[in-house]
Amino acid sequence: MSLRMNRRSFIAGSTALATASLWGMPQARAASGALSVWKFGGTPREVEFWPARDEAFRTANPEIDLNYSYFNGQIRRQKILAGFQTRNLADVIIAFGQDIPEFAGFDMIQPLDAIAGDRLAGWRERIVPEVLETGMHEGQLYGLPTYVDMASFLAVDMDALAEAGFDAPPKTWSELREYAKALTKPDRPGIAFPATTAPVDINIFEGIAYANGGRIFDEETGEVTLAGPGVVDALQLYADLIADGSTPPGTAMTETNFRDTAQLFAQGRAAMWIGLSWLNTPWGTPEELNWAGSPFPRPDTVSGNYPPVSALMDPTAILMVSARSENPEAAIEYLDFWSQNEQLALWGAAPEYSRIPGGKVAWESEELANRWPDWVSAYNEGTLFDGAQPLPRFIGVSVVESALATAIQQVVLGQQTPEEALTAAAEAAQQQIDLLRG
Amino acid sequence: MKLRSDHWLAYGMILPVVAAVLAFVVGPTYDVTTLSFTRFIMGQDRGFGGLVNFEALASDPQFATVLTNTGIWILGGTVLCVLLGMTVAVYLARDSKLTTFLRAIILLPWILPDVVTAMAWKWMLHGQVGIIGQTVTDLGLTERTISFLGDPDLVMWMLVAVVVWRKMPLVALILCAAIRSVPQEHYEAARLDGANSWQQFRFVVLPHISFSLTAVTVISMIWITAEFTLPWVMTGGGPANSSQIMATYIYQQSFQFFNWGVGSAMSVVNLVVLVMIVSLYLYVVRRSWRSGAAK
Numbered sequence: 001m002s003l004r005m006n007r008r009s010f011i012a013g014s015t016a017l018a019t020a021s022l023w024g025m026p027q028a029r030a031a032s033g034a035l036s037v038w039k040f041g042g043t044p045r046e047v048e049f050w051p052a053r054d055e056a057f058r059t060a061n062p063e064i065d066l067n068y069s070y071f072n073g074q075i076r077r078q079k080i081l082a083g084f085q086t087r088n089l090a091d092v093i094i095a096f097g098q099d100i101p102e103f104a105g106f107d108m109i110q111p112l113d114a115i116a117g118d119r120l121a122g123w124r125e126r127i128v129p130e131v132l133e134t135g136m137h138e139g140q141l142y143g144l145p146t147y148v149d150m151a152s153f154l155a156v157d158m159d160a161l162a163e164a165g166f167d168a169p170p171k172t173w174s175e176l177r178e179y180a181k182a183l184t185k186p187d188r189p190g191i192a193f194p195a196t197t198a199p200v201d202i203n204i205f206e207g208i209a210y211a212n213g214g215r216i217f218d219e220e221t222g223e224v225t226l227a228g229p230g231v232v233d234a235l236q237l238y239a240d241l242i243a244d245g246s247t248p249p250g251t252a253m254t255e256t257n258f259r260d261t262a263q264l265f266a267q268g269r270a271a272m273w274i275g276l277s278w279l280n281t282p283w284g285t286p287e288e289l290n291w292a293g294s295p296f297p298r299p300d301t302v303s304g305n306y307p308p309v310s311a312l313m314d315p316t317a318i319l320m321v322s323a324r325s326e327n328p329e330a331a332i333e334y335l336d337f338w339s340q341n342e343q344l345a346l347w348g349a350a351p352e353y354s355r356i357p358g359g360k361v362a363w364e365s366e367e368l369a370n371r372w373p374d375w376v377s378a379y380n381e382g383t384l385f386d387g388a389q390p391l392p393r394f395i396g397v398s399v400v401e402s403a404l405a406t407a408i409q410q411v412v413l414g415q416q417t418p419e420e421a422l423t424a425a426a427e428a429a430q431q432q433i434d435l436l437r438g
Numbered sequence: 439m440k441l442r443s444d445h446w447l448a449y450g451m452i453l454p455v456v457a458a459v460l461a462f463v464v465g466p467t468y469d470v471t472t473l474s475f476t477r478f479i480m481g482q483d484r485g486f487g488g489l490v491n492f493e494a495l496a497s498d499p500q501f502a503t504v505l506t507n508t509g510i511w512i513l514g515g516t517v518l519c520v521l522l523g524m525t526v527a528v529y530l531a532r533d534s535k536l537t538t539f540l541r542a543i544i545l546l547p548w549i550l551p552d553v554v555t556a557m558a559w560k561w562m563l564h565g566q567v568g569i570i571g572q573t574v575t576d577l578g579l580t581e582r583t584i585s586f587l588g589d590p591d592l593v594m595w596m597l598v599a600v601v602v603w604r605k606m607p608l609v610a611l612i613l614c615a616a617i618r619s620v621p622q623e624h625y626e627a628a629r630l631d632g633a634n635s636w637q638q639f640r641f642v643v644l645p646h647i648s649f650s651l652t653a654v655t656v657i658s659m660i661w662i663t664a665e666f667t668l669p670w671v672m673t674g675g676g677p678a679n680s681s682q683i684m685a686t687y688i689y690q691q692s693f694q695f696f697n698w699g700v701g702s703a704m705s706v707v708n709l710v711v712l713v714m715i716v717s718l719y720l721y722v723v724r725r726s727w728r729s730g731a732a733k
Contacts (some may be wrong), residue, residue: 428499
């Protein structure tokens, strides 16, 4: 059988084939359509500049109808869960890295590797690798971090310190107890720490416990490890500071969260306070206050069963894309916008935001170097993130942290010893975790 | 024929309410009950679980504390709300310029948003910067300021005090209206019989307002049971779970731990307990409210 084909039919046939093949190819086009964004948490100034920069996004992407909403960070899980269940979840969620395993486990968010395409290379180029790593879960990138917060740090009233005869913040737990005692006056405790059930208050304690080789959960065995020596001894430090008379009454600390404790420090009602890396966030720290921030003192001897960490870190403005997003192209466009140096530089040019910047460009900022010289030199030496780990993140983390919060409060109130409280907390959390994990 | 058409008109008129009740009360109640027998965790329906969620509740060491706190919250709140409301109502029922003015402004606590109320009280009761503790100390009543919300022995009663402050005005106003509706002749007859003030209240006012009193007591109980914002914003269930009540614990289980099965089981327990308390109360006072309803 021979195939007879003239020139006209060949051209017509090949044109039809080419058209058909092109029809099925993905078309390169600008993203457009509606895009909803939910942002959770942030300092007051960040809450102001985020929507202000969104205006630049709108200008650059007139085809995208951006609908941005801000919510309190402490209610993010509830809001996101409710949105997911009612099929009203935003396309882009800006929440905390600690949430990633649970959100991914729920299929609420999707891996970015699959949808970001060649944008990924730019993100890797512009974002500090250790910070970008905090968006990873089980080998996939689930979020684009803009900065991280670190636990735990100590803010010190330098005038009070000098008055007590010291010239530098304490470096060890025993020094901390000694300094706190020396700084205590009848109307001003030497140190205050937050002990409510707010997640940040728990994160602050976790930073201390992890530095002592403690862990709250062992992912490999599925065991809640709150009662391990690393955590028990860290809680003993809290108990010792109270027993020394260096703190406000325990009953006051259980009703005073991180934000309130910072304000009390700013008002001169405490000579030191324990917080996260954003010690000088604008919770009311006055200009005239002569203060310094330093990493929280280290244990004299590490007593935990795990390697001590230098700091815990969490990206608390990490951009994630909803698994149910109907406009992933626009979502990726938005993420890419926030990965640009113009946006990432904000955290370097405004050090009072007190975040640890995710953008490499921010580390070149003079203002950051002036405010946090130790951080910048450590970053330049490549040691800033040595020994740091993400905050505990696993399915059921809030169950364990809630049990830990109860144990902390029981000890702070003098109801139980750290060992008793943490043993009971571990048992209660284990029961809940087993139920959650089936 | 006219009677028949009136019949349909009546059904037609109550239809929207019936539909609303079915959609917003019966439907969710059915859903929650179904969920309580389901392993529903982390957004995943893991199938019928029988009594597994109720067993988890029973073995939860925290649950007994939650039930005790809820008892203080509901019963303490309701009793104080009604007793104080009645006392205020008796005073407000009198005719004077002051009581007229007070009747106009008494609802102020009621109209404030929950979160504003909770935050304001939280700071007023704060141990280090709260004006109440500071005033108590300045008066020489205590050596150190008291942390009302940080003290496990005080915190539940502080929450009860705040919820009473918030809910009592409406109770007082309803009872005041009921008291003012007592005909003057009844008082005159009682006075002629030599009744003193207490006897007039006991034998004239109370029987007359019994229906309103019963209704307002039941409503208060339901309001206080459903109240979530005040305790959650003021204490978050702390310190050390000493102010954890059903409403906050259900929220924690469902929206923090994502354990909807156990959260639903708790809601069912909450509903059953509330129905039992209300039924018992209505049974005890059945004569008075039935006679009131028949008026």
